[in-house]
Amino acid sequence: MSEQNRLSVGDKAPEFSLPDADGNTVSLSDYRGRSVVVYFYPAASTPGCTREACDFRDNLAVFNDAGFDVVGISPDAPTKLAKFRDAEGLTFPLLADEDKSVMTAWGAFGEKKNYGRIVQGVIRSTFVVDAEGRIAQALYNVKATGHVDRLRKDLGV
Template sequence: MPERLAPGDTAPDFTLTASDGSSVTLSGLRGEHVVLYFYPAAMTPGCTTQACDFRDSLDALNAAGYRVLGVSPDPVAKLARFVERDGLTFPLLSDPDHAVLEAYGAWGEKTMYGRTSVGVVRSTVVVGPDGTVVLAQHNVRAKGHVARLRKDLGVDAA
């Protein structure tokens, strides 16, 4: 199982393709706080709940200086459909070979309904303006996660 990042670690740089076809590079966002949330699959119930919670909290997060990026192993075309279907207003990034998921400790063994499998471990990593990890949360639940994250970051409702 990949090692998980912890506060103070340097966030691994990456370049991934976004749902709109553009390239997003983490180092290109230096100077900003970046919320990277890693989720298993676009358009599934839990992932839809989480994405819509981020969408609905985006104004408050942006006002507090946080940029939100979602990362999954889904192909770009599926991410584009997800953005369109649910009116998502932040980039979703495609990591089909799960290299970034692995680098962030968001890929590994997990147990669901008593069955063990290997895949995306629902996680959120907040990267500070200097490129270091500020907060790392793994094995989070889709429902209620964004509210907890906002509380942990001190971000009030907009």
């Protein structure tokens, strides 16, 4: 994926309205006035994605106390997200981007290396969107393990 398709600090975050695990519509504009961590992951209930989601779950109170909400987005259907949420006790919204249009707009879907091969897929990415809806941090190709701790350090929370 070319760099020009990626978001940078200061860019306006692309709006989205997606179904959550219960089929309710959640929009980025719902978070205006508050900062939000938006993270994109490849597939619910896989080892790396489970580790990352559980790290966010285990640190959610710290993020919330510091004024950050957390939202996870994957290409999974809402029913799969509901099973994932319930199995792992996740307490933040998981959103379904089944056609990958939101991921594409955020630069979180495209060419990536997978076991040495170039493939099309979800690029594990995390963004911090400020209260005005602008990108405060854009992190692409993050690792599932240790990522949340690094983000906390970067944000000073």
